[in-house]
Amino acid sequence: MNTAGKAAVTAGVVAAYAVVRRRRAAAVQPSDRWPVVTVSRAPEEVRASLPEDLAHLHGQVEFQVRPATGDKGTELVAKASGDVPRHELRLAPRRMKAVLEAGEVVRPDVAPTHPGPMGKALQLVTSRAGGGGRL
Amino acid sequence: MKALCGEGINDVRVQDVPDPQLLNDQDMILKVRLSTVCGSDLHLLTGHIPFMQAGDVIGHEFMGEVVEVGPGVTKHRPGDRVVVCSFIVCGRCWYCRNELYSLCDNTNTNPAITQHLWGSDPGGIFGYSHAMGGFRGSHAEYVRVPFADHTAFQIPEAVDDMSALFASDSGPTGWMGADLGGVQRGDVVAVWGAGAVGQMAARAAQLLGAERVIVIDRFDYRLRQAELAFGVETINYANDQVGDALLETTGGRGPDVCIEAVGCEAHSTGPQYVYDQVKSKLKLEMDRPIAVREAIYNCRKGGSVFVLGVFTGVVDMFPLGALMNKGLTVRGAQQHGQRYIPMLLDRIASGELVTDHLATHVMPLSEGARGYELFKKKEDDCLRSVFRF
Numbered sequence A: 001m002n003t004a005g006k007a008a009v010t011a012g013v014v015a016a017y018a019v020v021r022r023r024r025a026a027a028v029q030p031s032d033r034w035p036v037v038t039v040s041r042a043p044e045e046v047r048a049s050l051p052e053d054l055a056h057l058h059g060q061v062e063f064q065v066r067p068a069t070g071d072k073g074t075e076l077v078a079k080a081s082g083d084v085p086r087h088e089l090r091l092a093p094r095r096m097k098a099v100l101e102a103g104e105v106v107r108p109d110v111a112p113t114h115p116g117p118m119g120k121a122l123q124l125v126t127s128r129a130g131g132g133g134r135l
Numbered sequence B: 001m002k003a004l005c006g007e008g009i010n011d012v013r014v015q016d017v018p019d020p021q022l023l024n025d026q027d028m029i030l031k032v033r034l035s036t037v038c039g040s041d042l043h044l045l046t047g048h049i050p051f052m053q054a055g056d057v058i059g060h061e062f063m064g065e066v067v068e069v070g071p072g073v074t075k076h077r078p079g080d081r082v083v084v085c086s087f088i089v090c091g092r093c094w095y096c097r098n099e100l101y102s103l104c105d106n107t108n109t110n111p112a113i114t115q116h117l118w119g120s121d122p123g124g125i126f127g128y129s130h131a132m133g134g135f136r137g138s139h140a141e142y143v144r145v146p147f148a149d150h151t152a153f154q155i156p157e158a159v160d161d162m163s164a165l166f167a168s169d170s171g172p173t174g175w176m177g178a179d180l181g182g183v184q185r186g187d188v189v190a191v192w193g194a195g196a197v198g199q200m201a202a203r204a205a206q207l208l209g210a211e212r213v214i215v216i217d218r219f220d221y222r223l224r225q226a227e228l229a230f231g232v233e234t235i236n237y238a239n240d241q242v243g244d245a246l247l248e249t250t251g252g253r254g255p256d257v258c259i260e261a262v263g264c265e266a267h268s269t270g271p272q273y274v275y276d277q278v279k280s281k282l283k284l285e286m287d288r289p290i291a292v293r294e295a296i297y298n299c300r301k302g303g304s305v306f307v308l309g310v311f312t313g314v315v316d317m318f319p320l321g322a323l324m325n326k327g328l329t330v331r332g333a334q335q336h337g338q339r340y341i342p343m344l345l346d347r348i349a350s351g352e353l354v355t356d357h358l359a360t361h362v363m364p365l366s367e368g369a370r371g372y373e374l375f376k377k378k379e380d381d382c383l384r385s386v387f388r389f
């Protein structure tokens, strides 16, 4: 690998670690903003599917459903009432949105067998990236 | 099965990898017949998109035969001949409903990476790093196609495999540049880059009514190919001043629509090339936007610039002053293929859109490394290497 290549890969892994670090640092504070997604379905339809899709979070997360602006559908807010990891809190509405809109949550392909040291670092990130991020 | 994998910077090798399986109800498995290299792969392999793992299968522009479908697939059956869009889309989120398919909300399995990089996550792509979903690519004997009803398209009888191949990625990308760039009847359109994407953009501009189309590159063989295939005008920037040539051609106005089909590793003969190279080596700049700068500078007042070339991060010396004071519209996108593919296949069938000349080097997958070498170095008059299975 040439120097530019190594630098590029290192930059990527640093960026990837930043994703993990941010996630770890983000303990749920009462003043934190709650994760919210917009579902391209009517509020009644979203409300109707809440209990079954998110049964495993019963009692720990309060979901609020409100109409989105224009033709955007429905906003689904996830508020932690118990001790729910931020990762779970983000993942739940995102997965529910995928099921409501597309019928299922797309599964990632099987990871390569020999990812190399940089690839392993990246796997650390991607194993959690479904519930990370800003939403 | 055999697959061509990225093993490190500019290192691709054929490896044995496990056969793909149906993982979702709406998946299908495709037996790949043809899969081509793309300029986007070069950005990936040089490390501009540093979210690859060694052993990731690359390739995203392909066609083939359906061999297995999940219970949720309704449009395709085993034996069908289909072309697959490089973007995987759900077809039902707000973005898909509004034909902004590459922005699909439900197909990037690793949204956190691009949410942090760009503010929000676009959809997933085949073989295009873990930032774009981590899906396996198409340079393989078989590939899993998620949301198959929305990602793959039946190929009409009248369209041969090779022509259909380019309806996967370069064809719709070029069409999008001309369409969303707002090409009108009578326009003068300039296209930077005479690769497959630039050539497809040039042809789309003609079909959308442009009166003159000018393609810019430094490789004569590519410019000649565009001239021969589509009768466009050309400028070789290695021995001509692009700005002066465009002014002369357009009666001092500048092109109405400028389409950039070069991307983040643009080349230049001027001092800005050295400047951008040094800055990107020092990590002060991620991408080299040389053709974007030139397009903005040379576009007519009130004109439009469409960025088709792939960029990943920050650039500098971006001519914001020209954009603002000349009242330009600058837009870019990853391709919204689903919006155009059926129409492109019809145009190919009618003979209006020729694509098969793009496949200059057809070879078996075992020669994958050579195929990328020829394409990267633009050797032996290579426009696109295509792997036949």
Ligand SMILES: NC(=O)c1ccc[n+]([C@@H]2O[C@H](COP(=O)([O-])OP(=O)(O)OC[C@H]3O[C@@H](n4cnc5c(N)ncnc54)[C@H](O)[C@@H]3O)[C@@H](O)[C@H]2O)c1
Binding pocket: B038, B039, B040, B041, B042, B043, B169, B170, B173, B192, B193, B194, B195, B196, B197, B198, B216, B217, B218, B219, B222, B237, B261, B262, B263, B264, B265, B266, B267, B268, B290, B291, B307, B308, B309, B310, B333, B334, B335, B336, B383
């Ligand atoms: N938006 C999308 O969805 C999408 C889809 C496919 C490809 N792309 C991007 O489109 C770009 C082109 O792809 P391709 O497959 O045609 O690649 P390619 O490498 O075959 O062609 C790029 C061409 O640009 C020319 N070039 C370099 N610097 C130039 C400059 N300063 N001025 C004019 N021409 C210059 C090169 O000589 C080359 O001929 C890439 O950036 C690729 O990533 C985008």
Ligand SMILES: [Zn+2]
Binding pocket: B038, B039, B040, B041, B060, B061, B086, B169, B170
């Ligand atoms: Zn491509």
Ligand SMILES: [Zn+2]
Binding pocket: B089, B090, B091, B092, B093, B094, B095, B096, B103, B104, B105, B106
């Ligand atoms: Zn979608």
